[in-house]
Amino acid sequence: MNLVIDIGNTTAKLALFDGTLPLEVVYDSNSTLEHLPDICSRYAVEKAIVASVIDLSECALAQLSKLPVPVLWLNEKTLLPVENLYETPETLGYDRMAAVVGANEQFPDRDILVIDAGTCITYEFVDASGRYHGGNISPGMQMRFKALHQLTGRLPLVSREGRELPMGRDTDTAIRAGVLKGMEYEISGYIVAMKHKYPELLVFLTGGDDFSFDTNLKSIIFADRFLVLKGLNRILNYNNDKI
């Protein structure tokens, strides 16, 4: 079995794969990886892949160094099943690449827009020939709430939970709607613009932040919370003979 470790700016995700399907996914601290020993003790792990978008703490590195199996550390030299046209592969976030690999695995002959709503919202375009062209980076949900509070004099830190209106009628609803509708319209705008350019476009939506947006675009959106993990699993298998 494969152990897949995706370390993001907010959370780490640990996943056990048997073939292409995740048997178990654990949310973990991205600074301690405290659940790593437990998940390893409960499965017959044969190899692992680690992808991180942050500099790892001593504690996390210590946990990873104790892994009793071969580990593939994803980096810009790792062989990929898609062509990477990003001009700075050395700075590309591995989660972005993995999300693209996960989407391309499911629909290898389609133009795909991949949206990952986590700490940041990232937008990736991979074409029907399996070429990753790049994409955009936008503030994620919590980042938007925090920025409005931290970068102004009087705005409170508003939570995701609470009264939702399309147009705010007090400070709380004004900020919540500004964040949630802002994300919805941003995402819908990308989908409409890309679909105009690529009429056969498919859209994947992944990431920890789930927010409902009721647009008629739902019909072309594939929601797959574990897209990055699936992409990392595919990359691990693609490099089987190299670890």
Ligand SMILES: Nc1ncnc2c1ncn2[C@@H]1O[C@H](COP(=O)(O)OP(=O)(O)O)[C@@H](O)[C@H]1O
């Ligand atoms: N179990 C969870 N633990 C932490 N954050 C969660 C969880 N479920 C949903 N979230 C939300 O998802 C976001 C993290 O999404 P994720 O895609 O894991 O982030 P990243 O990959 O950027 O670390 C957080 O901002 C939080 O609002």
Ligand SMILES: CC(C)(COP(=O)(O)O)[C@@H](O)C(=O)NCCC(=O)O
């Ligand atoms: C944009 C990101 C912070 C997203 O990470 P996440 O939201 O998953 O924590 C990450 O992909 C990253 O650090 N990228 C480096 C810059 C680049 O991709 O060009």
Ligand SMILES: [K+]
């Ligand atoms: K992510």
